[in-house]
Structure formats: C-alpha cells, structure tokens
Amino acid sequence: MLQALDLSTAYVDFDNDCPLFHDLPQADLNRLAEMSRLRVLRAGQNICEQSSPSGRVFNIVSGSAVIERISSAGRRQILAFVFPGDFAGLSNSAYFEYGIRSLTDVSAYEFPRHKLVALSEQSAGLKDNIKNIRDLVLALTFDQVFLLGQKRAHERLCFFFLHMLERLPGARPESIKLPMSRQDIADYLGLTTETVSRSVAKLKRDGLIVSPTPQTISIRDMDSVRELADIS
Amino acid sequence: MLQALDLSTAYVDFDNDCPLFHDLPQADLNRLAEMSRLRVLRAGQNICEQSSPSGRVFNIVSGSAVIERISSAGRRQILAFVFPGDFAGLSNSAYFEYGIRSLTDVSAYEFPRHKLVALSEQSAGLKDNIKNIRDLVLALTFDQVFLLGQKRAHERLCFFFLHMLERLPGARPESIKLPMSRQDIADYLGLTTETVSRSVAKLKRDGLIVSPTPQTISIRDMDSVRELADIS
C-alpha cells in the first residue's frame, strides 16, 4: 500500500490517458494542475460526506473507493466502485446525494468544482471529457438498475465479475483481484454477505469460476458467465 | 384521448415552463420550432427502438411513455416513466441503450440530435437546460438504484406513489391517476404484477391509501407512506 502514498508517481497521472485528462493540450493540463490539490487517505476514510456541500470533485490516482448512499433507516447501497483514472463527485446539486469512501489507501486530485466548471467553459476538450464521463456514469447506472430489478443472485455475481474485469485496472479473466469486501459486494448488488458467499460457492461448484482466496476470482467458463450475466 | 392528438394546443407548449424550453429567449424557441417535428402516436407504439441509431431526441407534449430495456433473455426493466414536459432520448452513445414506448396516445416533438447539439453550442440557456435535464435523470436513476437494491415490495410502492405525486402532472395526494398498468409498475419496481397487487392490498388494509379503482390512488396517511418510502 505504500505505492498509494507515493506522491512523485502521482503527478505523472496528469499525462495519463484517464477520462478527465484525455487528449487535453498541455495548457489545460497546467491549469488543471494549478487548481488541484492532491489528497491522500487511509483505507476506510470518507473522501466526502453524503449531504455535505458538493463544492469539490475528485480524480482517483491510486487505490479504490466506493460511492455509497446510506438512508435514514441505515440501509447502505453502493452506487459505484471507483478506480484509478475514475472521476467522482460530479454532482450538480448543491449537496452530495452520496458519500465517497476509500476502500484501500487512496490518493486523489481534488478540484474546486466552480474552478473546474469555469475552465471547462474555455476548454472544449475538457468540457467534452466531462460530458463523456457523465454519459458513462449514466450508462453504468442504467446497467445497475437492470441488474437490481431483473437478475438473481448468481447472475448478479457474474455481471459483477465481468464489470470488474472491464473497470478494475490490471484485471484479467484468469485473475481478478477484488479490493472490496463481501459486505461491499453485497451492498453493491443488493444482497447480503451470506448470499454473496453462497452464490460464489455455487459458481465454483458449477465450474464457472475458481477462487483460491476470497479476494481472487478466476473465470473458467467465460461463455457461461457471460450468459448468466445476460449483457443486453 | 382526443386531446392528445389536438395539434393546435400542442404548439402552445413551446412557451410552457418545461425543462427544455425554460427561460429561453424567443429566438431560440423559434429555431427549436424550425428543427422540430411533431409526432403523434397511439398507445403501445415504439417512439424509438432499443439499439436503433440514437439520432433523435424527444420532448413529450401530451400523454405518457416509458423508457424500457429488454434483455436478450426477454426480461424487461422500465428505467423511467416520462410525462408531458419531460425530455427523452438524450443518449450520447451511437445507439439507444433503451427503447421508448407510449403508454397512452402521445404527442411529442422530435429533434434531430445533431441540430439540437449544434444549437446548444450557441445558446447558453439551452445548454444549461439540457445539462439540468441530464442531472435530474441521473439523480432519479440513483434513487431507483437505492430503491431496487434496498427496499421491500410495499416500500417500493410507497416510493413509487410519492414519485408519481411529484412527476405526474395533475397528481394530488388525494387523487393520483396512474396511466400505467400493473405490469408496467411491476417492471419499474423489479416485482411481478401479483406482488404489486398484493402490496397495494396490504397498504389499503393498513389504511395508508385508498384505491377506488386500480388506476386511482389516494394517500390517506402521508406520514406513514413517507416513512416507508424512506426518502433519504
């Protein structure tokens, strides 16, 4: 986890091919760098609190985090997992309608929202990038609505593995290293930890996956996993 | 339903306080009118097909419609209900990741997406309006994720009634006239028609609502309905 706290490598990310910085001219990158602040957090900390003023937005540099909503009754729903390169906090209401919380040690650039918006008015590239990010978020959220409304537990798991395969940096079909706990997966998929465990056990039993440790998933029968995930 | 097909009243809507046209100067309204085409559909028709090229966007003038996704396995999830003044089709991918289908007779303005985008580049007001619409859609979709992931059947219905109360034009706590079938409600809430029926029956039995006809809901105990809806 020391890597996550290494500031010298973090700055390199301004050149990376991440959605916010993609294809921007150096001038824009410089101005983004000027307005940004690098925040470093330990695992399990709030990056921003649900219902707090939504004046800041975040670009994850290293580590993993969740976007979560907790109701007055104490029920928790994870709206998304965010990984390096991902952008979070692009709410347009005055207050965050969700919280962002680190799963691992995390480093992230923090931008004042009004400054980022102001710069995006002058930079067509930046504005496009922000729009694309919003579009992706909406598309992913539609997928999740379908998942929660229509799929069974083991189907949700299959969808989840394929989703992680796409979004989690470094994930390969033979080796997906999950940075989140069973509770996090459960709160993302609208299940309980017990049901997640049982569904994983079932997928193992049926030979679709192998899981040497709880945090490691290896897909053995991709066709069957895809079919159960029912990607529309 | 003849009202829905009355073209003379439909045009008035360009002056209405609907999200897309809100606070626009007359010049912009005129250009919007020029590029638009009024479409009139009977109940149960596709306004646009899932997976078809997403070249058009729609502004509902009269009637009700659903935004739905149907998987390869034939399962259907309704992503949203849309009502007069609502805007639909703002997908940014090349193909619609959902279909739009009329519930009642519907009239709607159809805009070529590229023209609307081009005009929004010149009209700050229009651009803001579009952005606000997208923000609202995302916020509503987050609510639905929470609903589907965390709530029980009768809680989902309470949330649904309050949601309709806010969004359905003309709805009042004492009289919500639902334009959709039990099947549509079920596909929106991730339930079956039978469970919707039973949950409505339970809410009636418990004195929270009255329902003289299946399409008419009257909220009797707003506090309890709110509490069950668990608006976060």
Place this chain on the structure above:
DNA sequence: CGATGCTTTGAATCTCGTCAAGATGTGTGG
C-alpha cells in the same frame, strides 16, 4: 351480452434473508 384483457386472490414453491455457529485469515504481543 359474451369475449377479451387486466387485476386480484389463493396455494405451492423457491429464493433470499436472518440467526447462529464454525472456519479461515491477519495482525499483535508474548
């Protein structure tokens, strides 16, 4: 009026949640 489609109700089944116990793994201090 009968026919059709939508809604409701009933009974059996199944999936998932709950509660409880046991297994596994990790980190700490002896």
Place this chain on the structure above:
DNA sequence: CCACACATCTTGACGAGATTCAAAGCATCG
C-alpha cells in the same frame, strides 16, 4: 515463532417475502 484475539468469510437451519401457476373477479368494448 507461536498463540491468541479479532475480522472476515463460509456454511447450516430456518423463516419470511416474493415468484409461479392457476383460477376467479371485473372492467371495457364490440
């Protein structure tokens, strides 16, 4: 290096809630 405590994860038994299948009510419309 081992032993113990604490977390997390897994498994089992049971029950609640939702689905499924079937049949019966209730409208609307020829």
